[in-house]
Amino acid sequence: MAKGHGLLRGKYAVVGVGETEYSRNSGRTTRQMGVEAVKKAIDDSGLDYDTTSWGTTCYQVGDAAGSEIIFSDLGVRMDYQVDTWGGGSSSETLIGLAIGALEAGLCDAMVVYRTMNGFTEMRIGGTPVGAPAGPPPFMTRHGDHTMHSRIYGIASALQNFGLSFVRHMYEYGTTPEQLAHVKVAHSKGASNNPKAYYKQRLTVDDVLNSRYIVEPFHLLDCCVETDNATAIVITSTERARDLPRPNVAILGTGGRTHKWSPDYHWNHGPINQVGGIYTKDVVFPNAGIGPEDVDITGSYDAFTFTTLLQLEAYGFCPIGEGGHYVSDGTIELGGRRPNNPSGGHLCEGYTHGMNMVIENVRQLRGEVDDYCEGEHTYDYSEGACRQVQDPQITMNLGWAQPPTGSSLVMTNQV
C-alpha cells in the first residue's frame, strides 16, 4: 500500500482535550501534572472511565512520568500502552500511532499526553537543570556526532538549527525584521489568551532590540520554556457522535518523516529546506486536501524561523517567500490564515507541539478560551476575542530538528 492512501480519512476524532497551567514554577512532579491533564481530557470527552477500553501513549526524553504511574493514579486499567522517546514532532506522530492502535482493535479510546517541567527540570535541548558545574567532557555515545558538533560549541537547539536559517537569509534575502513578524503575530493571539505565559503584544522593534542569543537570532526569536502537561483523547468518529463535545475528525497525519541524514542534513541539501518537504507528500494525500484548503496553521515555533521554514515546506507559500508570507498579515489573528492563534510556543508555553493541537481542536469547536463572555465577538483587539471565524480545516506542523517533520490535519466537517 502506498503512503498517503487516505483509507482512514475522517474515521477517528479528537474528543477530549486538557492541560495544566503554563508556569515556570509548577512546584509539582510531572506525575501530578500529567494526572491533572489526562483527567481533564477524559472528563472533556465524556467517555466513561470504567467501561471504556483505554489505550495510552506519551512521549518524553527521560524527563517525565510514564503511563503506568499516571493511569494507576487515575484508577484506569490500560488495554494498550506504548510510551515513546521524543520531543518535538511527537504529538502528530503519536496521533497517527493512536489511530493505528484503534484500527487494530487494541482498545476503544486512546490518550496521548505530554507532561514536562520544561523550565524547572529539563531545559530545551535536553539540558538538565542543576547539572554539576565545570565543563562536561566531549564524549561520543553510541557512535554519535559529538566530534562533529558539541566539540565546536554547537550545544543548544538554536545552535543546531541556526545554520539552516542563515543559509535561507543568504539565498533568499530573508531578514531579521521579517522573522520578527512571527513573534508579533503570535503575541497578538497570546494577548487574547488568558493561559498564555507571555500576554504582551510585541512589535518588530521589541524583537530586534532584544539581545542576541546566537547572532542573528534574538532572545525574542526564542520560545518560552514552561512547566506544563497536555493531553488529548481520540476515539472513532462513530463513537464520537454519541459524545457531548462537537466533533473534530482527523483527516490525516504524517509521522516524523526525515531527510536523508540526522547530521542536520548539512550534506544533503537544500539545507534551508526542512523535513516537511517530505511530510507533505504523506499528509496531504492522506487528508485529501491541499494547503489552500487550510484555515488555521499550528506550526512548531520553538523559534520564529522554524515557523517560516515549515510554512514554506508544506507549500503555504513558495520556497524562498516565507519572509513575505509571515510579515504581510496573513498569519496574524484576523489574517487570511492565522498561525498559532494561542500564541504557540513563542508566547503561550512550550510542550513540544501538543498545545497547538489543543488550540486547533478548540478553534474547530468554536470554543476557544479567550476573554469573550458568551458569544464570540471576533473583535481581535487586545484582551478580547481570539476565535477564528468559522474555521473548517486546521493543520499542525511538527518539528524536531530541520530534517524531521510531522503533521496533522483536522476538520469539523463530519
Add this chain to the structure above:
Amino acid sequence: MAEYLGAGVFVPENDPQHREYLTEAGKGYLPLQQCDDCGAKIYPARTMCPECRSSDMTWVAASGKGTIYSYYIVPHPINPAFKDFVPYPVILVELDEERGTMGEHRALRIVGNLLGDDGNPAPREDVAIGKRVEVTIVDLGDGWGLPQWKLSGEPDEHEAWQIPHSYPP
C-alpha cells in the same frame, strides 16, 4: 588524556570510527573516509557507506580547502569550557571534494570554528559566506587532533555575504 578547552575528550573503545578520525587528524590533515567499493568520500564518520552500503572504508586526506556555506556567531557559552572562547563563529564549510558528484544540492559540508592566526576565534568582521578557508589542526594531546579552520587568503568564491546586523550597538 586528550583535552580541548580544558574539558576531556573521550571516545569509547567500541567506537573505532571516531577514535580513528581523531587519530588521523592528529597527523596534521583533514581525514575523510573513502569507500573501497564505490569511491565515495564520506563525512561525518560513519559505519557504512550510505552510497553503496559497503562496510569497507579507508581514511584519506582531504585537500582541506573549502568555502564558507553558512555561519552564525555564539556570544554566550553553554558548556563552561567555552567561557574564554566566546564570541566564536560556527561555520559550515563546503569542501572542494565531491561537489556536484553526489546529486543536486549535495556536498561534503563540515562544521567547525573559524580561527584567527593566533588560534583564537576570528572576529565577526572576518566571517562571511563565500570566503575561502583551509583546515588547521588543533592538538588535543595523546596524538589526537581536531580539525578547525582559518582563512586561506584565496579570493572569495563569490561575493561575500555577512549577516545583517540587527541589534543596537
